[in-house]
Amino acid sequence: MPDTFAFSHDSQRCIKCFTCEIACKQWREIPPGTFRLRRVYEVAGGEFPAVTRTFHSEACRHCPDPPCAAACAPGAITRDEKDGIVRVDAARCDGCRACLPACPYGVPQFGPGGVLQLCDLCADRLAEGKRPMCSDSCPTSALRWTGPAQGD
Amino acid sequence: MSPNQPNGGAAAEKIVPTFCHGCGSYRPTCAVLCHVRDGRFVRVEGAPAAFNAGVRGNTALCAKGLTGPQFVYAADRLQHPMKRVGAKGEGKFQRITWDEALDTIAEKLLESKEKYGPESYAVLSPEFWPVLGSLGRRFLNVHGSPNYLHSAICATPRMAAARVTTGYISMAPDDWMKTRLIVNWGGNVENSGVNQGAPRAMLNALANGAAMVDIRPMLDPMGAKADVWLPVRPGTDCALALAFLNVIIEERLYDAAFVAEWCHGFDKLAEHVAARTPEWAAPITGLPAERIRETARLMGTTRPMFVRMGNGIGDQAGDGTATVSAVCLISAITGNLDVPGGQFAGGGFGGSAPVSWLDEMLPAGMVERLVAPEAPVWYQTPDRWESGPTSAYYKALMSILTEKPYPIRVLNASCSNPLSATRNPRRVAEALTKLDFMFAMDIFKSPHLDYADIVLPACTSYEQGDYFGVRPTPDGLRVAPYNQVVEPLGEARSDWRFYLDLAVRCGYGEHFWQGDMDAFMGEMLAKHGVTVADLRENPGGMFVRPPAPAGAPAAAPGPSQPEYRKYAKLFKDLPHGKVQCYNEYIGGRPDCTGTGVLPYLPEYQGPPEGLAETPALAADYPLILSDVHAYRLAQHSYHHDVAYLRELQPYPWLRMNPATAARYGIADGDWVRVESPHGWSRFVAEYFPGISPEVLMTKRGWWQSCAELGLPGYGTGDGGSEVNNLYNSDERHFDTFFSQMPKQTLVRIAKWEEA
Incomplete structure (x- = not known):
């Protein structure tokens, strides 16, 4: 499975509807007001009326050689060579946040006790042959999943 | 369970198919699969078998739809x-x-x-x-x-204005892939019915090379993808439409053959708009004249063009009828009516009623007794109404006083x-x-x-099984029930049950199935050839072929080509059987107030308070204020109690250009006192570059608190956060055909600090 899955996000099709962000939260039952594993944001530029807005949706990209893992002194972040998923060992994470500046995409978010929280690609859905909840929920197909459970 | 661990409880979850409540009670647009664990609705996903948004296998939903469980268990439930x-x-x-x-x-x-x-x-x-x-x-x-x-408000005033001008209104082209120019005029597609297909279709059309003009005060997400963004001043769309007509007619960009054959009174319209030049419209709309002219040329020369009118125009302006009429005339004279990729007239007006309304039981003379006719009484006849006669909401409430x-x-x-x-x-x-x-x-x-x-x-859609949804799909007509996901909270009941019970107590039982819900449901289902038992046996929905009308030949197999340019049929109810450039359908006839007559030609009226309209007032109130009709994190003024949605818009926002904020010493996130000639409310500044420095935009309805996040609701009077507290409500400014109320005013602002 390594290197055979990826999220792709097409900003041109994204309308900043927040569906993917909430899809993730509700599927994972993340308590409101805490953290987000996927986040929608925009980059705006220019001055009225020549304004540009570009929309993004970002979550852990499960990098083949994750810089966050390299920066993690306690060794709490590992990439599973079998399935290619980057995971956190909550017992080892000491909340030092060294992973945050190491991530080129600004993804790391911290939950109760300052423990790093990461997308697990909706392991329960993958196990059932479904796709991750965020991409499955996108109303404009801006966010897509390609991987073994792709199904189409 | 730790939030970061995979949900181990999937096997223990019961999955109940039903319809989403996100767009309102019993609006069966998106089918969902609700997951129940230990008797509690815990999470939700789209139902792939239901052709949501018309797409096979679609599992998409929207932000609101995905918060179903929080909606059910919100602390402010009755x-x-x-x-x-x-x-x-x-x-x-x-x-x-x-x-x-x-x-x-x-x-x-x-x-x-x-x-x-x-x-x-x-x-x-x-x-x-x-x-x-x-x-x-x-x-x-x-x-x-x-x-x-x-x-x-909403679609009916727009539909009526279109009906009396071009005979129909087009909500979508027959095929977006054939459209070369999309004009999104006040259409709030990223905010309303996000998963009902319009954004997806428009994005597909853009990817296919269509150009797009977006006409809205804010640079909304779809506008950010448009070729042309016209940040029109709120409430001045009619002036812009008249200027477009001016250029298209002056520069002979119209379809002369269509005009000659199918337009009535074109010369009078041409004469009427001769002075409505882009130079005339520029100081009204806040748009440069050259920009208006270039856009008119684009609209006059790019075919097929589809103009998508939304809630932003026509239904919340005192000249809403004139605005919609003028926009319909642009589509008409440019030859875009009922052509492939243009303003397609596929459907008819209104839907068929789920059950008879028993109109014959309304005593004679009661339409004339409407307390405040929304449209003129002469217009309110069964062939034109959605479900029956209507009074205007606000005007009728004022009758009490x-x-x-x-x-x-x-x-x-x-x-x-x-x-x-x-x-x-x-x-x-x-x-x-x-x-x-x-x-x-x-x-x-x-x-x-x-x-x-x-x-x-009342219970939510997730707590009852008293209704069903019907959707035409390539596999046949899909008929699916609402299924009870969880027991109703407390003593909450379905609205259907309530009406049946009340009718019986009033002695009207014989007309209400003696309160028997299944008998009522059975009557609604009968026309689809489905029984209540069928429905109960197929909780995940069933596909049926609609019964062929008696005597009709069986439909030919294979895809059928739509029929285009059905003008004789489309214009059959219009005077002379033609498009009303000079409107003899309504012109000279009594208006909805019963005290005046309606005009023959679309004329600009503008907002009751505006920079160009009331310059003296503008000296004291220098900024324009309006609000969005819909927003993707709320359903009208509801859903602010839902934590996942509220955390994305915790406070009553007021979008303002950073330059404006700087002028008043207002920081991003500051509370702002907003005062109009009619009242004052407070909002939280949200810096937003995609808005004119002279315009402020907010949304209505911030009365709900969110207990889960400890966020309050805000009042609706002075000092609260209700934008409706700020508008001019003098009925003399309302539209005289369909009672539309303006939602644009002038305000002054200052940083607000709690006393």
């Missing part, structure tokens, strides 16, 4: 019937039984009917709601009242908060206080309930 024990507006209630509540309502309804006539009863209409569109209308007819109080032509005495104010759904909440509160009797069934503790005599708890 759970028991109550009667008011304090003064009106005080909010003191005592729990009572359903029996007492229903008996009291029936007694008051009959008493008022006896004393003041059946028309003394009125019902507030929320957004289109199948409960009111079927049983509610039927109840009105059986009781004998015409007073269905429609908002004068003015007693002209007579006061509404008993009001059913269910699922619509009149302190936020219409203008001038202070006057509305006075009107509610003066009512003889008010009852309301709602899901949440809306502030208007404080004026009710009886309050009833």
